[in-house]
Amino acid sequence: MEVKETAACGISLREFAVEFDTDEIADMFRILNYAQNGAGSYDEDFLEDLKAQMAYIVGPSLEEEPPEAIEEATIHWEDTGASYNLTFNEPEGARLLQILSAVEHPGEGFDREMNQRLLKQMMEMAPAALENLAVTYG
Numbered sequence: 001m002e003v004k005e006t007a008a009c010g011i012s013l014r015e016f017a018v019e020f021d022t023d024e025i026a027d028m029f030r031i032l033n034y035a036q037n038g039a040g041s042y043d044e045d046f047l048e049d050l051k052a053q054m055a056y057i058v059g060p061s062l063e064e065e066p067p068e069a070i071e072e073a074t075i076h077w078e079d080t081g082a083s084y085n086l087t088f089n090e091p092e093g094a095r096l097l098q099i100l101s102a103v104e105h106p107g108e109g110f111d112r113e114m115n116q117r118l119l120k121q122m123m124e125m126a127p128a129a130l131e132n133l134a135v136t137y138g
Contacts, residue, residue: 001046003053006087013089015074016058018050020084022129028086029122029130035099036115038106040133051100058093066094075114077121084126086118 002019020028028050030042055062075088075096088096098110099118123130 001050001053003050003057005057013074013091014058015087015089016054016093017088018054018086020086022084022126025084025122025126025129026133029119029133031100031103032115032119032122033133035102035106035110036112036119042103047100047103051097054093054097054100058090061090062094062097064094066091066098075118077118077125079125084122 001021001024004017004019006015006017024046027043027046030040031047031050034040034042073092075086075092078085078087086096092114095111095114099115102108102110
């Protein structure tokens, strides 16, 4: 897994991507599912590493309260063939961090609609990697 900045100069919002391999996409699915439903389990070390990389690459804007409405919605999953990428802008990064932090209190204090959309996109993008995990998806 690697978090990196992807936006070119002149873009109004900074954009980022997190690259995941096949095993890591399953780890991320477990985290998003657990945050929403409190069901299943997740790799705590993987979660802490992801949060640390996001804090380092995205920076202090993650600690700010995200705006209620995001002007340029970009968050989405992409299968590049070599990896699975989650692309997002700075305000969406703050919302994503809220989702990642929600594993401490599943179902509370995060954008459930965004989380559900990401889970659905993951199932559509990588069904073979996630099909055995689908039992806990809800």
